[in-house]
Amino acid sequence: MKGIVFTEFMNLVESKFGLKTADEIITQSDLESKGAYTSVGTYDYKEMLSLVSNLSSKTKLAKSILIKTFGEHLLNFFSIRYSNFFENKNTFEILKTLDNHIHVEVKKLYPKADLPKFSYEQNSEDVLTVIYKSNKPFADLAEGLISACVKHFNENIHISTEDLGNCDGTNRKFILTKVEKNG
């Protein structure tokens, strides 16, 4: 998993829960990297799972909520850092370009990156189905990203989810439905 995910996670933990909590979860997680993350590095995704698990124990917040919140934070970070990707677009367009454009560009820079797969289906103008599939259990992260995306574009879209496969967070269906704004 790319270092930027870890550095942004630790930044979020420090800002929300303080330097002490951040330090504690690193110490408790017994990390190979010792928590010394650089955004240009690559680290084992299990370190993230360990950090989240320890954070959950400490804060008494469910892991899924923590990961989802992080996903929202990450989208906001991406919308600033890579603002050109978000210009003149909407939620559906961003999601439809995730796999065949955004991840393609990521692969050019980081050929060895192991990215999740997003596929989609759109049978009408108002409904988009996105399927997340990965060998890592970060469907909640994807959900956070999608929610934040809707908020970023200030759209009125209802999101329903359905766990697929082993229901272990590696495979989830998201159904996005545009809702008419009531005047």
Added chain:
Amino acid sequence: MDEDKELLIRKLEREIKARNEAEQLLEEKSLELYLLNKSLEEKINIRTSELIAARDQAIKANESKGHFLANMSHEIRTPLHGMLGLLNLMSKTQLNEIQEEYTKTITHSGRMLLTIINEILDFSKIDAGKFEFEYRDFDFRTCIENLIDVLSYDAYAKNLELLLYVDPRIPEILHSDESRLRQVLLNLIGNAIKFTPTGNININITLDDSQSDHKQTYIFFSIKDTGIGIPEDKIKKILLPFSQADTSDLRRYGGTGLGLTISKHIIEQFSGEIKVNSIEAKGTEFQFKIPFNTPYLSKDEPSIKDDLIYITSQKKSVRDNLETIVSSWGYRFESYKNTESIEKKILNTSKLNKHLICDWELFESINNSQSLISDKNLNIILSCAPADKAQLKKKYSKSKINLIAKPFKQGQILTLIENKKIEQNKLKDSFPTQINRKPAQSHILIVEDNQINQTVAAALISQFGYSFDIANNGLEAVNMFKEKSYTLILMDCQMPTMDGYTATKEIRMIESNLNIKTATPIIAMTANAFRKTKEKCFECGMNSFLSKPFSPSELEEVLINHTKQIQKTG
């Protein structure tokens, strides 16, 4: 406090570690970039070498194409020259009617074959980027009138009228490639004749005075026929290679389908553009306008003459053509479609200078034509088809009647109007029927390896009244030159043992060593008609150039020019 300090120290340590890791990653990436760059440079070098090799191969292929064209030009033209030359000689011998007919047919087929081969070679040259142009000053009207004469026999054999008008304001001498211009007009007019079953072909050549100035003269050409026309959906394709409007036309009318493409290319090289308008079953018009690098000096309108010209023809197209011609020179005219009462009109006119231009058959139908012949103030100009002229010359030789073969040529008509009766033998014929020269003490050396071409050249030289020797190659020619002096040498270029270029250089060296003041004229004969070949001939010391297959009159002209020069200096 200590706890906070330890916390900060741990954070600092993590950040230092992360920074070191980032620096290491950066170094790794830099090395990766360097290696990638090196690999890219190597790939570029390989690609560049491949491109250079491919370019050299393409240049070589292009040179091969050029050599192939030159060789094909030579290989095809050499036997054709022999064939057409011998046919010409045969036509001058005693033949019975059937043999004469067969000879004419074979000659016609041979000339058609030559046209087709020339078109294919020209198209190949265009394709290979080796289609050459040679610009020089030439007499425009003579060029046009000569080429019209070449085509007139075919046109009048089909009972078509060829009607030519050349704007008198066009300068006499123009600067351009005369032979390429001829090629275009021969193609367009030839096509018009080919595709017109009845009616006329109008060739109008006019000056565009709105564009012409002290630098350039713009001339507009229009060739309009009353032929089969071209279907609208085929008009665009007609200028593409290998295309006649209909493939059945190719079988019916013959041809390669390349002539128009070549003409289009030539016109475009002349900075012009060819346009075509056509209506099926009504006719076709080809137009183009080209600039000539000759200054245009505007002339005053011709003064109105006192003469009166009577024009008589049953065909409106012929009357229109003559009216345009005579009025452009400032002459007043009256035009009639038949000879009813024309005799009275002419005889009753008090005009001192009267002229009658009439078809000879129409003139013969006048009841009292004798009274017209007796009118001292009347100049009679009768026209006939080219094939009839020889016979009719005898009929009118003792009368005051002037006889001209169609198509009408303005210069000729003007001369007849201004000078009235001109002796028939002074009126230039396009095809002299007899060659009658006997230059004194002229001995020619013919250098030619091909036996058929030796026979043709020898027969023509004898006909012209010269004596000759034959050398089979350049080495023989040089040895013969050492033993004997010659008035002129006809030198083939490509021969075994020693070629014409080397032989010429050797001969020039002999002349220099012996202090011979007047160099012997050496005329190149070659089937290879490229500009580089001509340049090579002149560079090695040759004086003139004959391109095979050449006509008897072309050979005669060259011989006369160079032997006259010898007589002048000798």
